[in-house]
Amino acid sequence: MSQNLWRPLVAVLLVIFFVNAFYSFTGGEAGETGGAISYSRFKKELTADNIKNVTFKGSVFTGEFRAVTPLTPAAEGQKGRGVKTFTTMKPAIDDPGLMGDLENHKVEVTAITTESSFLNTLVISLLPWLIILAVWFFALRGMKGQGAGGMLGGFAKSGAREYVPEKVGITFAQVAGMEEAKQELREIVDYLKEPKRFQRLGGKVPKGVLLFGPPGTGKTLLARAVAGEAGVSFFSISASQFIEMFVGVGAGRVRDLFATAKKSSPSIIFIDELDAVGRSRGAGMGGGNDEREQTLNQLLSEMDGFDQHEEVVVIAATNRPDVLDQALMRPGRFDRHLVIERPDWRDREAILRVHCQKIVLDPHVELGVIARGTPGMTGADLENLINEAAILAARGNAQQVTGDHLEQAKDKVLMGGERKVALSELEKQITALHEAGHTLAARLLPGTDPVHKVTIIPRGRALGVTQQLPDDDRHYYPRSYLMNRLVVLLGGRVAERLLLGDLSTGAQNDLKVATELAEKMVCQWGMSDVIGPVTFSRGEEHPFLGMKLAQEKSFSEEMAWRLDQEISRIVGAAEKQAEELLTANRPKLEALAAALTEEETLDGKRVDEIIKLPVIAADKNQ
Ligand code: ADP
Ligand code: ZN
Numbered sequence: 001m002s003q004n005l006w007r008p009l010v011a012v013l014l015v016i017f018f019v020n021a022f023y024s025f026t027g028g029e030a031g032e033t034g035g036a037i038s039y040s041r042f043k044k045e046l047t048a049d050n051i052k053n054v055t056f057k058g059s060v061f062t063g064e065f066r067a068v069t070p071l072t073p074a075a076e077g078q079k080g081r082g083v084k085t086f087t088t089m090k091p092a093i094d095d096p097g098l099m100g101d102l103e104n105h106k107v108e109v110t111a112i113t114t115e116s117s118f119l120n121t122l123v124i125s126l127l128p129w130l131i132i133l134a135v136w137f138f139a140l141r142g143m144k145g146q147g148a149g150g151m152l153g154g155f156a157k158s159g160a161r162e163y164v165p166e167k168v169g170i171t172f173a174q175v176a177g178m179e180e181a182k183q184e185l186r187e188i189v190d191y192l193k194e195p196k197r198f199q200r201l202g203g204k205v206p207k208g209v210l211l212f213g214p215p216g217t218g219k220t221l222l223a224r225a226v227a228g229e230a231g232v233s234f235f236s237i238s239a240s241q242f243i244e245m246f247v248g249v250g251a252g253r254v255r256d257l258f259a260t261a262k263k264s265s266p267s268i269i270f271i272d273e274l275d276a277v278g279r280s281r282g283a284g285m286g287g288g289n290d291e292r293e294q295t296l297n298q299l300l301s302e303m304d305g306f307d308q309h310e311e312v313v314v315i316a317a318t319n320r321p322d323v324l325d326q327a328l329m330r331p332g333r334f335d336r337h338l339v340i341e342r343p344d345w346r347d348r349e350a351i352l353r354v355h356c357q358k359i360v361l362d363p364h365v366e367l368g369v370i371a372r373g374t375p376g377m378t379g380a381d382l383e384n385l386i387n388e389a390a391i392l393a394a395r396g397n398a399q400q401v402t403g404d405h406l407e408q409a410k411d412k413v414l415m416g417g418e419r420k421v422a423l424s425e426l427e428k429q430i431t432a433l434h435e436a437g438h439t440l441a442a443r444l445l446p447g448t449d450p451v452h453k454v455t456i457i458p459r460g461r462a463l464g465v466t467q468q469l470p471d472d473d474r475h476y477y478p479r480s481y482l483m484n485r486l487v488v489l490l491g492g493r494v495a496e497r498l499l500l501g502d503l504s505t506g507a508q509n510d511l512k513v514a515t516e517l518a519e520k521m522v523c524q525w526g527m528s529d530v531i532g533p534v535t536f537s538r539g540e541e542h543p544f545l546g547m548k549l550a551q552e553k554s555f556s557e558e559m560a561w562r563l564d565q566e567i568s569r570i571v572g573a574a575e576k577q578a579e580e581l582l583t584a585n586r587p588k589l590e591a592l593a594a595a596l597t598e599e600e601t602l603d604g605k606r607v608d609e610i611i612k613l614p615v616i617a618a619d620k621n622q
Contacts, residue, residue, distance in 0.1 A: 035071045035083035042088045045069065046105055053108035059090040063107075163260040165233030165267060168224045175218060175225045176354045176379070177347030181338045185209070185226050188313055192230035192266045195311045206336040207306050210274070210329075211317040213340030216380030219317035222340070223270040226315065233267035235260065239276040239316075242295050250277065250295030258302040258312070266311035274316040279323040296325060303333045342378055344473050345371045351379045355386040359393075362400040370406055373452070375470050377413070385409050411453065415467055416460020423463070429597060430496060430504055431456045431464040436592035437495025438466040438488055438510075439607055440585060441578055445484040455601040463506060466492075479527045482517060486574035487581065489514040494578040495589055511571075518570045519563075528566045538563065585611075 037045075045051055045065065054063035063086055070082040102109055172182050188206065191198050211219040220236070227234035237257060242250040261267045277295045303314060316334060318324065328334050343351060349371035356367065374382065386401075388409035393401040412418075423431065439454045449468035456464040468488075493507035519538065526533035537554050555563075582589050588611045595602060595610050602610070 035069075035086050037071065037086050037088050039088050039091050042086065043101075045086075046101055046107070049105055051102075051105065051107050053110065054102065056109070056111045060087065061090060062087045163235055163237075163257055165235055165261075165264050166227075168228035168234045170221070170225050170228045172225050172229055174354060175221055176350035177343050178218065178222065178340065181211075181222060181340060182225075184336070184338055185222065186229075189226055189229045192226075192232050192268070192311060192313060195266060207312070207332065208303055208314045208316070208334035209336045209338060210321075210324075210334040211315065211338050211340055212319070212321040213317070214319050214342060214378060216378035217340045217342060218379040219340055220270065220272060221379070223268065223315040223317070226313075227268045227270075230266070230268075232311075233261070233264045234270065235267060236270040236272070238272040239274050239278065242277055243291055250291055251298035254295060254298040254302055258305075261312050262310050267313075269312060269314045271314065271316040274318040274328075275320040275323055278316075278318070278325055278328050279320070296328075300327055300333065342376060342473075343382075345375070348374055348377065348382060351382045352386065355383050359386060359390045360400050362402040365401075365403045365406065370403075370410070373469060374410060374414075375473050381413055385413050388412050411459075411467075415455075415465045416462070419458040419460075421458050421463075423458070427463070428456060429593075430500065430506065432596035433495050433499050433589075433593045434492040434504075434506055435464040435466050436589055436596055437491040437493070437498075437578075437582060439491075439602075440495075440589050440592055440611065441488045441491030441581060442466065442468055443607060443611060444581055444585060445487060447478075447481055448484045448488060451604050451607055453601065453603050454596065454607065456596050457600055462509070479521070479525075482521055482527070483570075483574065486514050486517060486571065487578045489517075490571070490575045490578045491582065494575060494582055495593075498579070498582055498586070499590065499593070514571055514574065515567065518567045518574075521570065522566045523563055528570065530566050530569075531562065536563065 042051075042061065050065050050067060050069060052064040052066045054061050065084060065086060068082040068084055069086075099109075175182065188209065211222065213219055223236075224234060235257060237253075242253050257269060261269050277292055277299065279292075306312060314334070321337075329337075345368075349367050352367045352371055370385075374385070377385070385406070386409075389401050389405040392405045392408055396405075398405070435454050435456055439451050442448045442451050449470045451466060452469040453467045454465070455467075459465050466488075489510045492510055493503060496507070497503055521527040522531055523536045523538040526535060536559070591610050592602075592607070595606075599606075
């Protein structure tokens, strides 16, 4: 913001400076002013016949003495000290004898009008407007430089800076994996390279491609690579930038963007977060809705308005395909859809390989192992992981980035950075117990994700973390898996109660996650025998705000009550199961907690060691 303000400020200061200069210039035209004297002194000099001439300008009199006149008593005796001219003010009271006196003493009298000339009047009355215009002008220029269009920039050309085409240097080689998507997009690359050939054959080339996928999976990267491969101009904007404070700006921006892109065709327009303008009409809430609809309509009409000879392809990305307006998908608009999934482990390995080119990597590192250990991570996460590892290596003055660095970086990305909080002995013990509960439940139940690591070093927002990683990428979740997940989530709290006979607030997040999971099982996935195979609009996230809101209920009050009952029954059942499990294996639980307190971090192998050795448990028991 301070960046935005300094330009107008400088403008205002400049204007003030010039105005001042201007006034002192016009004020100065009355001519030289001499020694300032009082009016009575002036009358005295007049009587003494020492005034040669006088000029009236309003109530200011200026004039010349006949002789050099000392102004101060101190200067009186000194020869040659004094002034030739004078200035004085006429008192407010009239001096009727003045004119007569002046005539008697043969003073030459001149008068200058105090009314300013027509030009002066004009300039002075226009000045405020000039100032406002100048400030406006500077503000516009300043805001445009800021990129997003800013407050005033929006009125002008929707922040023209955005629409400078970018020459992209990257190609498909820098996009790891995504073979199918690349294959599909090659057709577009060919078209952009040789549009004439396509037009001659009369083929219809898709003008709009929609990329669906979670954030960070490389949609922007892919779009840029298409531009890079084809060697065409690339215009990129986020749809949320279309919509700003002022109504009517969005549609204008869309028009500008398309006009600019057409001018430098062949080109690609990339619209990120299309759902910001493209969500179904009528799904909005409160204000700003009309604005979005206008913007959407403009977008639709621009896409319809393409003719055969305009080699512009629009690529848009969203992670909310479900909320998009159907009108966007019609033929001739975004009729080509590509789903960008989270990468599987092979693609993850390829992505790691691409990003490892930028660092000095220990040749012994097996990227395949890291790839297998990072299910669910997106390309952006993996890039971040490599970056963190490189930072760690640099901090440790290492020659190379090693497997160790990568492992630490993975922990940081998955569990958050380590925090330096001093925990009291008791807090440490509670945390160890709590995490031991999660870990043991996860370890004992069949079909759960293996425990990768458990720690009582505070990380991210948690005081301790039990990290489970699936063996392989999961695409669906069976009910038994979800039930076990609930048991693991409640294991922490149950362990606290079992061993300490008390509960702490540390389990709040577990409860929240567990309740949300149970809600989804009951209301969306039809996993409750009591409710049956039906799905309700409950537990869903809001179509475009990405959060839960009080939604219009599509079910009766009675059903709502039954859903509540069922959700708490399921969570309750999971807690009971956790309690039985941990009670039956109490020695192992205690052994785990003790080892955690001692060692602070245990990996999967160490956990197995501890819970398979009844000797340790027996020792601790006695
Ligand atoms: P999205 O647009 O889907 O949110 P981005 O394209 O902005 O994701 O991806 C963010 C970053 O993640 C990219 O700049 C790139 O460095 C990295 N990335 C994502 N997917 C890949 C991939 N398949 N190959 C290489 N890098 C990738
Ligand atoms: Zn917990």
